[in-house]
Amino acid sequence: MGVEAHKETMGFQTEVKQLLNLMINSLYSNKEIFLRELISNAADAADKLRFEALSDDALYEEDGDLNIRVDFDKEARTITITDNGIGMTREEVINNIGTIARSGTKAFFGQLTGDQAKDSQLIGQFGVGFYSAFIVADKVTLKTRRAGTTKEHGVLWESAGEGEFNIETIEKATRGTEVILHLREDEDEFLNGWRLRNVIRKYSDHINLPIIMQKEPVPDEEGNIDESIIEDETVNKATALWTLSKNDITDEQYKEFYKQIAHDFQDPLSWSHNKVEGNTEYTSLLYIPSKAPFDLWDRDRMHGIKLYVKRVFIMEDSEQLMPRYLRFIRGVIDTNDLPLNVSREILQSSKVIDTIRAASVKKILSELNKMANNEPEQYAEFWKEFGQVIKEGPGEDFANKEALAKLLRFASTETGNADQTVSLEDYVSRMKDKQDKIFYITAESYAAAKNSPHLEVFRKKGIEVLLLTDRVDEWLVNSLTDFDGKHLQSVAKGDLDLGELEDEAEKKAHEEVEKNFEDLVDRVKKTLDEKVKDVRITHRLTDSPACLVADHYDMSGNLERMLKAAGQQVSASKPILELNPEHPMVAKLKDEQNDEQFSDWTSILFDQALLAEGGQLDDPASFVKKLNAMLLQRA
Template identity: 60%
Template sequence: MTEKVQHETHGFQAEVKQLLQLMIHSLYSNKEIFLRELVSNAADAADKLRFKALSNADLYEGDGELNVRLSVNKDAGTLTVSDNGIGMSKEEVIKNLGTIAKSGTAEFFGKLSGDEAKDSSLIGQFGVGFYSAFIVADKVTVNTRAAGAKASEGVQWISAGEGEFAVADIEKQGRGTEIILHIKEEEKEFLDDWRLRSIITKYSDHISIPVELYKEEVPESEGPDGPDGEKIPAQSGVWETVNKATAMWTREKSDISDEEYTEFYKHVSRDYADPLSWSHNKVEGKTEYTSLLYIPSKAPFDLWNREQTSGLKLYVQRVFIMDDAEQFMPTYLRFVKGLLDSNDLPLNVSREILQDNKITQAIRQGCTKRILSMLEKMAKNDAQKYQAFYNEFGNVLKEGPAEDFANKEKIAGLLRFATTHNDGNEQTVSLAQYIERMPEGQETIYYVTADSYQAARTSPHLEVFRKKGREVLLLGERIDEWLMSHLNEFDGKTLKSAASASVDLSDLDDDETKKAKEDAEKAVEGLLVRMKAALGEKVSDVKFTHRLTDSPACIVATDDGMTTQMAKLMQSAGQAVPEPKYIFELNPEHDLVKIVSDVQDEEQFSQWTQVLYDQAALSEQGSLKEPASFVKNLNALLANLVR
């Protein structure tokens, strides 16, 4: 390294300035996590070198023994964390250490709760772990050189965390990165060997490369004579491996504690919360692989960002290949975290090769089956724990029936719903529970979709179901219409919308009820023809209905037509949707319908017809295409009443 270094000064990205201020002013209550983040980053750098060296072995520069090393200089008050991994170029240093590369800065700050213990652990999740160094250091120096670059292409980065950093070209013989932390006076505990060992053992025991700590040795027989003739001990030392330094997933399950599984999850996922469940499995046979799969307890902030890559870490014969290998897990299980280690894939495997590979397909099927089995077991043995999972990830699981035909029945069994038989809008009822409660003779599972659970619960389509004591599933999420368009049957029972034009519960009527319905229709005979003429092309048909008890009218889609919620779903996706034509259904037993039937003035009759239709449309759709027209007709009718 040259003695005199010319530095260039740069300003931090605005978000980094905010982040540094939070850290410097004790964002962390658990300050030791800074070391977990730095060691984890160093291990990642080693993994990246291994992967790139598959196609260019010269990157090892004759040194294939990868490690992370920690050393302390108590006199200088520094802690150094170094690795011989991939290293960085000058451009990469400025980009990676001057900005928050990962998207989601606003979400990061929005997640801060004021609870230091929780807030501190968010750092890794948002890809800003390096900056945690400033929690314990008032100055940080980074010396790095990219693997394969010349010694003269080393780079030095220095910052005191006060809004700017300096960068300079330096000589660096070895590849990799060296981070020198100038420890704050009040944080000198992190210069203690025992303290560092305990942190490494706690957080980094699972890392598959050695994490080494420098230990000084003072042999008594060596060294020169002192002024009084005594021997001065020679200072020397050795590197001691502190962690187990074996890939955790290769060990026997019985040898791995729950604490180790939990810490490993936090390493691979950068999540701050403990996982909800996990499965560690070794598959032998035609396809051999090891999987370690985790179900998180909390949904990540970017769960619904479809541009965000997600997937499992892929290793081949214990060599890291790629992050976020999405080919091994279906999209509806994108919340699953963990890794795969395959013995059958080639070391030079790429994303393109994985796309259409029989081994990939076999592993994907196996992992999917295992996750679904984990969820089934959880739902059966711990309903409260499963409900916590479903509250976080249920809407993602609803994508499954459309995506995974082979497992449609399994996925459907894992879904939970609010129903008319439950108080509140909690999604707690399974389809199996619904079937158990069905009265004898009922062969259909009924549901209703709407913009919200409250809108679904108050839908006029439910009136006859309440009267007859039939349970209906209440679906109030945008994804629900998409789900039900692909979920037509479960356990031999047909699923049908309560708003369907073909819904008919008349077989439950007694003779007296049937006679009353016939009489009601005769009393307003001729009404259908007049209303159809008044509405014209706006509707496909006008009919009487007995699905209503409190409402005068409703609109329903034809059995082959597009439903309201499906139209909204397509519109939200930017697709053009033709104007739907509904069937307008009238309740002949309702007093308002009887009054309208007696109106002889055709202008007033037309206004009443439009108002009844708009009311039904408002109840079904939540809004009107021409609200001003509805108000005008309503005002005209009100004016006639008060004259």
């Protein structure tokens, strides 16, 4: 019985159209990677079949020998990549090829500049897979059938890569996928067996299943070729790279293997290859990328580490193998100590996985520490790409908090720029005699942090303050409360306590000033009433008349604003208003007898302090009106 063709024409998702156009124009100089990407997809399809067949042998149908074939036809001007892996249903074809359903896609396209060299690097972070076929082909035909379905459930997909594709139901006798590339006019170089073999050996030598091509015919002594003799050969080594000895692997092979598993176009920054023997035996090959993937901020997308059991692929998106703050790590872990039919549920409670994960995390952190100490410039590049993610670590990974703390980098009042280059060890080495705290401030931007009134006394005394301006910093300082025995102290929370950095004479003078201003403090407190938790005289200011401080256990103003901006319900905590007794405005306020003017001046001081913090006024019009009236009085 024949198949009733269910044929339709569909449009690509807008982002796919953009990607196709960008790829054809930007990646042309490295066009041979199309073969690597399509072979990598074919290998993934074989891995998926192996895994699903663990619980259903019938998926192998009549062919259990998994392989990939690469053929070319000079007359038809086609290259065909065929696998007998898992295959796809019609719905899977539409979802996997017609759309890019990944979070962060729009942000990725928003970064594109139109500069082909820069954009081609961005594509490497995105991972292109199937779409790379259009670099060399002006039409691509795909035939596929999912393992476990009958021959009537084959799918034919075809597109010229110009905005739409055709899809129809066909008969396909064998499971798996066949991709036929109809080459562009000027791509004859790939209609050559030697050229294709070189590309396969360069990029895909260590795909761990055979990549088969038809043998090149060898002429006899008289130069004749017998075209009736057709033989196949395996082009690649077909040996999993991670199973080889480190001494037998070149740096180039390590880099190409990374590009194959990560679908990245750039070399990794570093890698670590380890074979562990003992109570738990496993091999790990872990890579630190040089550039952040476009979906780095999708904390739920855990797709970096491929888990193999006895060299059989089990799964890739296993959070159990790497914590979320290391979600950018790519690589392979292969163990003999788990059952082949291991499930995610079993992984969650497996002591073997716990051991492997703990050791792998320590290995990565050790690599990063080595890089930070021995190759600071390389580490600075790493930090620019992944620093904000590493800052998630101390809150998630108590066991490695100390190691993570050494990897952190911050901007500081010492460096005079926004670059995050200062380590906590650097800070401690520069601390003043008798200084027992690490001082920091959190703010929405470097400018807001650097110019905060809270830094005035620290600048006067030459005390370094860390400037924390990443959103994640608010969570970081809640979990990382000390380093090297020194407490981390916000300069914008609680009482200013400089400890022994202030001598007795200074402390006594402060007490005298506070006594002189007791009446003013009471009067301001009554005027502001519900707006503040408390009012007090401060010695942290040298130039500003007032500032707002969060109570020691209250949420910082910066965090409160961030949560509100994210749409979260936050019960607002009242700030403490601190007044600078040395400032002329505060001195004038102290002498002001007119209650109405006193109230206006007090409100203006409070609102100014709020604005300096990066806060928003409840009633901006009232602030402007009072400020104008005050200016007119002085005019």
